[in-house]
Amino acid sequence: MVEIRKDYFSDKLSVVTGERSSRNPPRPRAEHSAKCPFCPGNEEMTPPSDLALVKMGDALVKQSDSEGDIIKGWVVRAFLNKNPIVSPSAPASYGEYPHYSEPAIGYHYIVVATPKHDDSFPKIDIEQWTNILATVQDKVRWLYAQRGVSYVLTFINSGKGSGATVDHPHLQIVTIPRLPPVVESEAVTVQNSLNELGVCPMCQVVASESGGPRQIISTDFYIAFAPWVSSHSYEFWIYPKKHQTSILKLSQKELMDLALLLRSTLGGMSKVLGDQGFNLVIHSSSEKKTTKQIHWHIEVYPRASQWSGLELGAGIFVNEISPEAAAEQLGAASRKELAQMVGIT
Numbered sequence: 137m138v139e140i141r142k143d144y145f146s147d148k149l150s151v152v153t154g155e156r157s158s159r160n161p162p163r164p165r166a167e168h169s170a171k172c173p174f175c176p177g178n179e180e181m182t183p184p185s186d187l188a189l190v191k192m193g194d195a196l197v198k199q200s201d202s203e204g205d206i207i208k209g210w211v212v213r214a215f216l217n218k219n220p221i222v223s224p225s226a227p228a229s230y231g232e233y234p235h236y237s238e239p240a241i242g243y244h245y246i247v248v249a250t251p252k253h254d255d256s257f258p259k260i261d262i263e264q265w266t267n268i269l270a271t272v273q274d275k276v277r278w279l280y281a282q283r284g285v286s287y288v289l290t291f292i293n294s295g296k297g298s299g300a301t302v303d304h305p306h307l308q309i310v311t312i313p314r315l316p317p318v319v320e321s322e323a324v325t326v327q328n329s330l331n332e333l334g335v336c337p338m339c340q341v342v343a344s345e346s347g348g349p350r351q352i353i354s355t356d357f358y359i360a361f362a363p364w365v366s367s368h369s370y371e372f373w374i375y376p377k378k379h380q381t382s383i384l385k386l387s388q389k390e391l392m393d394l395a396l397l398l399r400s401t402l403g404g405m406s407k408v409l410g411d412q413g414f415n416l417v418i419h420s421s422s423e424k425k426t427t428k429q430i431h432w433h434i435e436v437y438p439r440a441s442q443w444s445g446l447e448l449g450a451g452i453f454v455n456e457i458s459p460e461a462a463a464e465q466l467g468a469a470s471r472k473e474l475a476q477m478v479g480i481t
């Protein structure tokens with residue numbers, strides 16, 4: 137059974153995928169280098185890449201695998217997930233209320249973030265982060281041009297407790313045939329505030345957190361802060377300072393600045409929390425539902441603690457450290473990382 141189901145009452149969705157071999161527990165790290173499907177030399181273990189960034193002199197060139205010709209020497213490599221949660225060939229399956237369901241049709245991409253197996257997101261350099269972000273932009277733009285795609289979600293599962301099944305640093309891009317409930321709810325809030333008050337509530341949050349006790353770090357174009365209500369201890373969000381609806385709108389200068397901010401904050405996070413698993417999600421506006429726009433942003437959830445009955449059953453989140461104290465620690469560590477980066481470049 138492969139289908140998308142909607143809750144009896146709320147907008148909550150589930151994707152029923154059946155057996156997926158990729159969900160097997162990750163193998164011990166030592167076994168990886170030879171067998172890792174994302175490592176250079178093992179490209180045959182994955183579907184062919186339709187976007188491989190290759191360095192030629194000072195320039196980066198977009199290439200793709202073709203029959204019997206696998207692109208080598210890539211710095212970033214994107215291909216369809218072998219074990220997708222949505223697929224262009226998902227069986228047609230519709231259900232009516234109260235057992236509402238629809239086909240899980242879509243695309244599920246893997247973007248391998250680096251050829252180096254033992255690299256990690258907190259250590260990847262700014263140039264490579266810029267390459268990763270440019271690849272994501274490229275793939276997201278292409279996916280929005282495909283039929284049946286309403287939303288494109290980009291996220292990272294990294295390390296223990298994150299749901300990652302392959303250690304090699306990678307991102308995932310999943311398309312959904314409707315707006316995900318979390319983004320829908322953000323869009324409704326933004327739309328109501330724009331209609332009633334003429335202001336974007338997310339711009340107001342950025343203004344109120346700037347320079348305050350929850351700010352972690354700020355660059356030319358972006359601010360990182362610990363949110364007033366955090367669903368995980370040490371959670372932080374990254375927002376463009378100026379109202380911007382989509383990651384597809386970022387200029388090269390903004391991409392490089394975002395790379396700097398991501399490298400500094402994730403580097404800072406790993407200094408504070410050690411080798412801790414985390415999830416990172418990009419919330420960007422749908423390019424299809426133009427009336428449901430948000431102020432795009434990134435949310436990072438460190439997975440130091442497990443959710444309990446209170447979180448799961450009541451939607452009340454226990455923070456073992458206050459967002460203010462988390463921001464102070466993350467801020468000090470991230471500023472140090474930033475100073476080193478700027479010193480190097």
Ligand SMILES: [Zn+2]
Nearest residue numbers: 172175253304
């Ligand atoms: Zn690998």
Ligand SMILES: [Zn+2]
Nearest residue numbers: 336339379431
């Ligand atoms: Zn805004």
